[in-house]
Amino acid sequence: MGxxxxxxxGKGGVGKTTTTANVGTGLAMLGKKVVLIDTDIGLRNLDVVMGLENRIVYNLVDVIEGNCRIKQALIKDKRYPNLYLLPSAQTRDKDAVTPDQMKMLAEQLKEEFDYILLDCPAGIEQGFKNAIAGADRALVVTTPEVSAIRDADRIIGLLEANEMKQTHIIVNRLRMDMVKRGDMMSSDDVVEILAVDLIGVVPDDESIVVATNQGEPLVGSDCLAGKAYMNICKRILGEEVPLLDLEAGNGFFKKLGGLFKKK
Amino acid sequence: MSLADLFRKKSSGNIAKDRLKLVLVSDRANCSPEIMEKIKNDIIQVISKYVEIDLEGLDIKITQTESDGNNGTVPALFANIPIKEVKNKN
Incomplete structure (x- = not known):
């Protein structure tokens, strides 16, 4: 059972789609059978981040409305044979789907897949309600900014009210240099404020922009963000992985400088 | 505030954290700034009947406090109202 x-x-633009693409791909790399579902009906994005935009025939709404079988709508990933995408519809509204229908779809997919990842739209309206309806656990993505954390807090409240079994936060786009000089909240600050367990910290990394440009998830690659995403995947599988040293990429001289700067 | 704090400018990260904490307290208590403003005005009105208060030093907010029953925290109305003078009733 998957x-x-x-x-x-909650807030848009903090990295939900990028996180879904990378965590999903990472779980597939670790040998799990995974399907990614883009639930952002009307604003389809996950397909381009995955580089699968040219292969779409059917979409989520087609499946829900019975225009095709689930198997027909699933797009097989280019890189990993055990990774699939169910794209969202671009020309429909969020109310084309109900939470009960999403729940049923999730139940069906659970029989076939180990992990079903739902990329939720921003906001707390219908699209959000659809996305959380069938979910067993939630990953709340936030950046270390006041607005994003405030929205994350609201989302966490709503998840609790909907009796989500497990909720974790991912702090995305952290800049260690800014944290060090006190101009950015640290991941510890975010965890303290939200009072939810952390499952990973992803540094702000140019490689993500490059990877997204190319439609290639970067999980598992040698850059810091790639390592951070892979660690999140391992933690989802229940492995104990220590948090990444986000300054590891800074080079010898910067580290040497750090020694003299301050305790 | 410690002596060191006097000489150090507050970092923007800490400013963000403090602002966020305040916003979240009222978010979580489901209490809008308008309602807070009304509560504040009503309190001022009532207290002013009996004493003259220092409006500049007035501080009324919703904070978190340890609850007596379980171990969690609950929202509480915190009011610090400096009194200038007690009005003499004749």
Whole structure:
């Protein structure tokens, strides 16, 4: 029986889709059978981040409305044979789907897949309600900014009210240099404020922009963000992985400088 | 505030954290700034009947406090109202 994970945030633009693509791909790399569902009906994005935009025939709404079988709508990933995408509809509204229908779809997919990842739209309206309906656990993505954390807090409240079994936060786009000089909240600050367990910290990394440009998830690659995403995947599988040293990429001289700067 | 704090400018990260904490307290208590403003005005009105208060030093807010029953925290109305003078009733 598979597990359904919703990736959500409240605020837009904090990295839900990038997180879904990378965590999903990472779980597939670790040998799990994974399907990613883009639940952002009307604003389709996950397909381009995955580089699968040219292969879409059917979409989520087609499946829900019975225009095709689930198997027909699933797009097989280019790189990993055990990774699939169910794209969202671009020309429909969020109310084309109900939470009960999403729940049923998730139940069906659970029989076939180990992990079902739902990329949730921004906001707390219908699209959000659809996305969380069938989920067993939630990953709340936030950046270390006042607005994103405030929205994450609201989302966490709503997840609790909907009796989500497990909720974790991912602090995205952290800049260690800014944290060090006191101009950015640290991941510890975010955890203290939100009072929810952390499952990973992803540094702000140019490689993500490059990877997204190319439609290639970067999980598992040698850059810091790639390592951070892979660690999140391992933690989802229940492995104990220590938090990444986000300054590791800074080079010898910077580290040497750091020694003299301050205790 | 410690002596060191006097000489150090507050970092923007800490400012963000403090602002966020305040916003979240009222978010979580489901209490809008308008309602806070009304509560504040009503309190001022009532207290002013009996004493003259220092409006500049007035501080009324919703904070978190340890609850007596379980171990969690609950929202509480915190009011610090400096009194200038007690009005003499004749």
């Amino acid at each position: 597990e359904v994970i919703v990736v959500t945030s």
